[in-house]
Amino acid sequence: MSRIDRFLLSENWSLSWPNCFQMATSRGWSDHCSLLLCVDDANWGPKPVHMLKCWENFTGYKSFVCETWNSSHLEGWGSFVLREKLKLIKRDLSVWHRTHLNNLPARISVLKDRIGFIEVKGESSSLEEDEIAELHGLSEEVFALSRVNSSICWQQSRLQWLCEGGANSNFFHNFMSNRRRRNAIPFFLVNGVLVEGVQDVRAAVFDHFSSHYQAHRVHRPSMDGLFFRSLAVREGLDLIKPFSVEEVKNAVWDCESFKSPGPDGISFGFLKDFWDLLKGDVMRFLVEFHRNGKLAKGINSTFIALIRKVENPQSLNEFRPISLVGSMYKILAKVLANRIRLVIGSVISDAQSAFVKGRQILDGILIANEVVDDASKRKKELLLFKVDFEKAYDSIDWSFLEEVMVKMGFPILWRKWIKECVGTATASVLVNGSLTNEFSLGRGLRQGDPLSPFLFLLVAEGFNVLMEAMVARRLFHGYCVGSHDPLMVSHLQFADDTLILCEKSWANIRALRATLLIFEELSGLKVNFSKSLLVGVNVPGSWLSEASLVLNCKVGTIPFLYLELPIGGNASQLVFWKPLLNRINTRLLGWKSKHLSLVGRLVLLKVLVARNGMEDGFLRVGGRDGSVWWRNIAGLRSEGWFFNNVSHLLGDGTNVLFWTDIWLGELSLRDRFSRLYELSLFKGESVATMKALGWDEAGEAWKWKRRLFAWEEESVAELTLLLHNVSLQAQQKDMWIWKADSSSSSYTVQSAYKMIMTQAPLDQVTDMPSC
Known part of the structure; x- marks a missing residue:
C-alpha cells in the first residue's frame, strides 16, 4: 500500500502543538485511507523530577544543598540512609526550584516590559539616577534568567553533539518539540485491536512488559560435559x-x-x-x-x-x-x-x-x-x-x-x-x-x-x-x-x-x-x-x-x-558500500542546518568536505545554483591565479626551492628542464644548497639517476650558462614579489581585484542565483 497523502506542518505549528500525531482511518469501500491530524492533550500523569545544570549558577545553591544534607540524621543500613537522604534532597530542591525558577519565560517577559517602559520614558525626558540604575539592574537580571532558560532548553533537548546551548534559540525548541512528538505513544495495536486513551494505554503497557520479564519455569538440560575457560x-x-x-x-x-x-x-x-x-x-x-x-x-x-x-x-x-x-x-x-x-x-x-x-x-x-x-x-x-x-x-x-x-x-x-x-x-x-x-x-x-x-x-x-x-x-x-x-x-x-x-x-x-x-x-x-x-x-x-x-x-x-x-562482494564497486552510505545519508538528512549555530554549521561543513571534497565545503543559500559568483572565484583559485602571479626575489636562497619555485625567469626550472628534474638526485634542495654543492658543469649539484645522453648533457650546459650570472646575497632574506601590478612589486587588494575582474568579470554572470 503506497502513501501519497501527507500533512505539511510549519515550525510554529510544531511549537504550538507538540503532541500532535497523524493516523489513518480504515478505507472501507474507498481506494484510499483518510488521514487525521490529532492533538493529544490528555493528562498522562506527573512527570519524574530531574536535577538541572543551571542550578549551580544561582547564589546560595551550594550552601542550601550542604545545609540540607548535613541536617539529615538517619539511622539504619548504609543503602537505606543514602536512599532516604537523596530522596529528601531531591524533595527540598524541587521546592527550591519552584521558588527560584518558576515560570521563567513569564518572568523574563515582565522584566522586558518594564525595560521597554523605562526606555520609552527616556525618549521623551531625562531619566533619574534611580531609574537608570533600575534599567541596568533589570537588563542584568534578564540576561541571567535568559541564560538559565537557555541551559534548561539545552538539557531537555538531549543534544549530544553540542556541549551546551549557546542561546535560547528556535533550534532547541524545535528539537524538543520534535523529540516529544517522535517519542509519543498515543496508541498501538494489541493482537490486532487498537488501544488508545490514557488508562487503556498505560494498562496495556504494564501488562505487556510485566509479562515479558516474567520467568518461564521450564526444565533446563544439564551442562555436564561442556568445558568452559576458568579464571585464575x-x-x-x-x-x-x-x-x-x-x-x-x-x-x-x-x-x-x-x-x-x-x-x-x-x-x-x-x-x-x-x-x-x-x-x-x-x-x-x-x-x-x-x-x-x-x-x-x-x-x-x-x-x-x-x-x-x-x-x-x-x-x-x-x-x-x-x-x-x-x-x-x-x-x-x-x-x-x-x-x-x-x-x-x-x-x-x-x-x-x-x-x-x-x-x-x-x-x-x-x-x-x-x-x-x-x-x-x-x-x-x-x-x-x-x-x-x-x-x-x-x-x-x-x-x-x-x-x-x-x-x-x-x-x-x-x-x-x-x-x-x-x-x-x-x-x-x-x-x-x-x-x-x-x-x-x-x-x-x-x-x-x-x-x-x-x-x-x-x-x-x-x-x-x-x-x-x-x-x-x-x-x-x-x-x-x-x-x-x-x-x-x-x-x-x-x-x-x-x-x-x-x-x-x-x-x-x-x-x-x-x-x-x-x-x-x-x-x-x-x-x-x-x-x-x-x-x-x-x-x-x-x-x-x-x-x-x-x-x-x-x-x-x-x-x-x-x-x-x-x-562478500567487490569492495571496489560503489554498490558494495551503498547500504552503509544510505545509513549515513539518512543520519545527515536529520540535520536542520538553518537552525544550527555557527559551531553546528562548521561541523556540517567538515562532513561535506570529507565526503565530497572542497567543492561542497561552502555554506550556500538555496539550492546548488545559489553561489554562482563564489564558484567563479573558486574556479580562479583552482586555476592557480595566485601562484601564477607571484615569484621569488632571490636573497640568500635558503627559502627558495631550486627546481620547483619560480625564481629565474617566468617558469620554474622543473618546467623548463623537465627531463633533468626527473633524473636529478637533489629534487627538493634549495637554491643555496645547490649553489654550495656547485652548479658549474663539473659541480656536485649535478648528480643523476643514470648516465646522461648527449642531448641531456646539452641541457645541462644550457642550465649552467643560465646560472652563471646568479649571485646570492647572504645578508638579505628571500622575498615574494607580486607580478600582476606593473607599477609595483607589492601585493595590493586593488591590483588583485583588477586582475580577477580582467580574467572573469563577475558582472557578466547570467545564471543569477535564486534564494
Whole structure:
C-alpha cells in the first residue's frame, strides 16, 4: 500500500502543538485511507523530577544543598540512609526550584516590559539616577534568567553533539518539540485491536512488559560435559577485593553528568559537584554491600524508556526497552563492570569480539570477508547462517548465568553480588513521560545497566562452548581457510550478533539447528528463525531453498550485511558500500542546518568536505545554483591565479626551492628542464644548497639517476650558462614579489581585484542565483 497523502506542518505549528500525531482511518469501500491530524492533550500523569545544570549558577545553591544534607540524621543500613537522604534532597530542591525558577519565560517577559517602559520614558525626558540604575539592574537580571532558560532548553533537548546551548534559540525548541512528538505513544495495536486513551494505554503497557520479564519455569538440560575457560585465582581475588575511594570516584567521573537520570532523579553532575559532601555516605553504602551483598529496597529500581526500532511502530514489540537505573546502583554496577572488564578476556573465546579489551568490531567482519573471499577464489562451497536472537537481553535465564559463572570459577562472593544486582531489580515503564505501576523482573539483563554487556558475554560463551563441543565430536564441520596448515572457522560473535560458517552438507544443517535449539533450552535465548538468514557461496540456489525450509529461515545473497557492514562482494564497486552510505545519508538528512549555530554549521561543513571534497565545503543559500559568483572565484583559485602571479626575489636562497619555485625567469626550472628534474638526485634542495654543492658543469649539484645522453648533457650546459650570472646575497632574506601590478612589486587588494575582474568579470554572470 503506497502513501501519497501527507500533512505539511510549519515550525510554529510544531511549537504550538507538540503532541500532535497523524493516523489513518480504515478505507472501507474507498481506494484510499483518510488521514487525521490529532492533538493529544490528555493528562498522562506527573512527570519524574530531574536535577538541572543551571542550578549551580544561582547564589546560595551550594550552601542550601550542604545545609540540607548535613541536617539529615538517619539511622539504619548504609543503602537505606543514602536512599532516604537523596530522596529528601531531591524533595527540598524541587521546592527550591519552584521558588527560584518558576515560570521563567513569564518572568523574563515582565522584566522586558518594564525595560521597554523605562526606555520609552527616556525618549521623551531625562531619566533619574534611580531609574537608570533600575534599567541596568533589570537588563542584568534578564540576561541571567535568559541564560538559565537557555541551559534548561539545552538539557531537555538531549543534544549530544553540542556541549551546551549557546542561546535560547528556535533550534532547541524545535528539537524538543520534535523529540516529544517522535517519542509519543498515543496508541498501538494489541493482537490486532487498537488501544488508545490514557488508562487503556498505560494498562496495556504494564501488562505487556510485566509479562515479558516474567520467568518461564521450564526444565533446563544439564551442562555436564561442556568445558568452559576458568579464571585464575589471582583474577578471582581481584574481583572481590575491598572497594577503594579512588576506583569509586573514577566510576562516578566515567558517567555523563546530565544524561538520562534514573528513578532517584539524581544526576552525576550533582554527585561530582558535591563529591566531598556525599563521599562518606556513598562509601559506607558500598562497604556494607561488599560485606553483606544486600541492596535496600528502591536502590535497584529502574525506569524503562521505550525507543522505537522502526519508523512507525504499530505494536509494543517494535519498541526497544532501555533501562534507566538509579545513580547509587549505577555507581555500584560501574565499579563491578570496571573490575570484570579486566579479567573477562580470560574466559571468553577468540570468536567473541565485543566488550573485550584488545578486540574490535571489525575483527569478525574482516574474518568473515576473508572466508568468503577464500571460498570464492578456491571455488569451494560455503554456508553462512546469520542468527537473529529474539529479545536477546530480555530473555536470559538467571539460573543459566549462575551456572556459567560457577563453571568459570567466579568466587562465591562475586556470584552473590551479581545475583543481588540482577535478581532484586524492579521496573516502571515511562509512557509519554509518566510512569506505570512497578513490577519485579524475573529474567533478562537490563539494557542500560553497566554490568549487562559483560554478563551477556558470559551467557553467549555458552553457545561458543556448545559449538566447540559439536566440532570436537565431528558433528559439525566448519570452514577451513587456507591450503597449508588450514584454520577452521565455525562461528563469529559480537555480543548477540552471531554468524555461523560451515561447509555445505545436510549434516551441518541438522547440527546447526540442533545446537541453536539446545542453547535456547539452556539459556532462554530464543532464535527467531524466520528473521535469520542463510547465504551460500558456490552453492546452488535450489539447495539453499531446500535448506531454508528445514531451518525455516530466509535466503540471502552475497553481499549481505553483518554488523551493518557488507560481507562478500567487490569492495571496489560503489554498490558494495551503498547500504552503509544510505545509513549515513539518512543520519545527515536529520540535520536542520538553518537552525544550527555557527559551531553546528562548521561541523556540517567538515562532513561535506570529507565526503565530497572542497567543492561542497561552502555554506550556500538555496539550492546548488545559489553561489554562482563564489564558484567563479573558486574556479580562479583552482586555476592557480595566485601562484601564477607571484615569484621569488632571490636573497640568500635558503627559502627558495631550486627546481620547483619560480625564481629565474617566468617558469620554474622543473618546467623548463623537465627531463633533468626527473633524473636529478637533489629534487627538493634549495637554491643555496645547490649553489654550495656547485652548479658549474663539473659541480656536485649535478648528480643523476643514470648516465646522461648527449642531448641531456646539452641541457645541462644550457642550465649552467643560465646560472652563471646568479649571485646570492647572504645578508638579505628571500622575498615574494607580486607580478600582476606593473607599477609595483607589492601585493595590493586593488591590483588583485583588477586582475580577477580582467580574467572573469563577475558582472557578466547570467545564471543569477535564486534564494
